[in-house]
Amino acid sequence: MPHQSLTELEDAVLAGRSSDGDVRAFEVLIRRYTPLLRAYARRTLGSTDELDDVVQETFITAWNRLDRLEDHARVKSWLMRILSRKCIDRIRARRDHLDVTDLEVAAPADDAPERVAEARSREDAVEAALAALPEAQRRCWIMKEVLEYRYEEIAEELDLPTSTVRGLLSRARKNMIRLMEAWR
C-alpha cells in the first residue's frame, strides 16, 4: 500500500509517526485538530485576525517539540496546552498584566441565570455559564477542567500564587454548579 490513506489512524499512531519525522502523518493531525484549536483560541482571544497565526504557531512549535510528548495518545490535549500558552502570551502582550482586579470579582454577570436558562442544549448552557464568569475564574476553570492542568501548573502559567488559583477555582466551581441549576 504505497500511498495508503493515513486519515483513519488514531492519534497515538499519527503522533508517533510525526515524532519520527512523517510530515504526512502530521498533516493529518493538523486537519483533525485545527477546528478545535480555532474554537479554543476564539474563546480565549476573541474573534480576531490573530486566530490563524496563533494556531499555525502552535503546530510549528508542536512539530519541534514532539520528542517531549510522552504519551502519544494525549496529543490532542498537548496541542491545546501549547495553544493555551501562546494565547496567554498574546493577552499579556495586549496589556501589561493579566487584570489582577478581576481576582476580586466573585460574582458572575447579573443576567447569567437568564442566559443559561434560555440555552437550547446543555453545551450551550455551559458556554453561557462560562461566559458569565469573571475572567480569572473562567481562565482557571478551563485550564483545570478542560486542559487538565494541575494547580501548580496553572499558577505558573498565570504567574499567581497557588493559593490564589485554588481560591479562584473554588469560586468558579460553586458559580458553575449554581448557574447550571438554572438550566433544565
Place this chain on the structure above:
Amino acid sequence: MTPDEILAVVETAVLAVPGVAELYRPRPTIGSTVASARSLATGGPVARVVLDEDVLRLVIGTDGARPAPETARAAHLAALDTARAHGLSVSRVDVRVARVG
C-alpha cells in the same frame, strides 16, 4: 569565475549525478525547494552548496534507484572534481543524506 559562480556549477554537477533527487539548502524545510525556485525566478542567490574554508558541504535527497551510500559517494566525487577543475581548493566534501527515496 567568482567562488559563487563556481559553486553554482558544482550544484549543477551534483544534481546531474544519477541517484541524486534533490539538493537541499543547508537547513532543509519542506518549503525550501519552493523558496529556492522563487529565489531563482527573482535572480536571488541560491546557496545550496556551501564552501566552509576548504570543505564543501551539501545536503541531498536520493531517489532510491541506486543505494544511497553509492549516490553520496558519487555526489562527493562530482562536487570535488568540479570544484577543483575550476581552481577551488577543496580538501573534503561533506555530504548529508536527508531523504532516501
Place this chain on the structure above:
Amino acid sequence: MTEPDSARLDALEPDDLDGHTIDELADYLDAGMTPADPSIDESPACQNALAAIVRLRQSSLGALEAAAAAEAPADESWIGGVLANISLEARAGRDVPLRPLEPTERGVMTEGAIRSLIRTTADAVPGVVVARCTLDGDVDQLGAPVRVSVEVAVREGVAIPATATLVRSTVADVLDEQTDLVVDAVDVVVRDLLPRRTDPLDDPATEEDA
C-alpha cells in the same frame, strides 16, 4: 435518594456537604476516588455534588467540541503555510555515518531519513501500518552495532507471525542496501489491531475468505 438533577445544589458549603468543601470533592474525583473515603462515598449530598462536577466537566469539553464542529475546516493554503515552516532538521535526529573510501569523503545519513525509509518499507507490507521506529545504539559511530525496533499496527485478518517476519526481513534488507549501519537485530512489535478495511480490493492479500 434524590437524583443529581433535582437536588438543590445551591447549598455548597461544608455544612451542606457533610463537612467537605466542594474543592475537596473535586480533588477526590481527580484522585480517582482512591483511597476510598466513606465520609464522601456514603454522603448523598457529596454524591450529588460529585455527579454535578463530573457532568460539568463533560459538558465543558463537549461545548468546546461542539464549537469546533462549527468552525470551518483548515484552509488548504493555510496548511501549506504551516508545512512550509516545518523544519526537517527538527526531526532529523543524529547523523549516521556512511563508510568513506577516500580521505576527501565524509558522508552521513540523517536518522530521520533512515526512519522514513523503514516506515515506507514496512508500510508496503500488506496489512501493516508503522507506528514508531527507533534505532538503539551508537548510530553516530561507524560500525557500532545497532538494534532497530519497529512498532506496527496490523489489520484484522492478517497472519501476524508471518507478517512480522516479513517486516523484519524487508527492513533488514533495505537497511543493508541503503545504509552502512551494522544491524544487530530488527525487532518487530505488533502493538495494535486495526479494523478490516471496508473495501477488500484495497488489500487483496489480507482477506482470507472470498
